[in-house]
Amino acid sequence: MIADNPRVQGSRSIETYSWKWMRLSAFFLIPLVWFHSIIQALITGGGNLSLEYVQTRWMFLGWRIYDIFLLAFAFSHGISGLRQVLFDFIKSAHWRSVTNWALLAFWLLITFIGAIAIIGGVRMPG
């Protein structure tokens, strides 16, 4: 099955890039998630979140850039990881193709709504 598929042979296949991406993004994600979690979950605390808090935080452009990187690295890493797990169970070429397209659509959707919020910022009601 896999060996018959010319797309996964050779060192320049999509699977090789995916494999490398998981490991390279991991090195970026460890410090990115580390600081994000310490500041948001430990110093600020989830219970202290508010629209005003997010607005103040995003007044600094650096935090928006930080969050864009976090979104891009973390969600692509997650989608790729989920794909690896699903492919342990899904073996047929047809369903793997369906899975790929579904994951691509989901990846684009969530990345889009995350990015639009980071770029658009907080809309204060009233």
Add this chain to the structure above:
Amino acid sequence: MPDNTTTTIKGYIKYRGQGHYAFLMHRISGLATFVFLTLHIATTSTVFLAPSMYEMLVRVFRNPVVMVGEIIMAFFVVYHGVNGFRIAYNDLFHNELWAKASTRSALGYVFITAFVLWLPAICIMGYNLLKSGLGFFGGE
């Protein structure tokens, strides 16, 4: 064609030597983190897409059950980071560390490091849970 799903699940359950539990924990923590991340992005995006909903969601984040879930999530994220670092480092730079003896000693370090790094989360998030979630220490 053999039933691949059964084969996969049997492979997951049956102990397959050094690193098997680390592998299983990596998958479980990764899937949990993925679900959390998706919800986290979706809920945070309401600051732009539906701001009045965000205020409602913040009240959900203060629910004690959600706060306990966050403390457990913190362990999953920390474990996934520590074990993921080992995987990426071994794969990209030091393949020989995948040898049986090295893996065995590394696993102990992985679980201990993850637990130690989790302690600040237990203390601080646990304090917040007792204070603002359950009303101890003069919290509401």
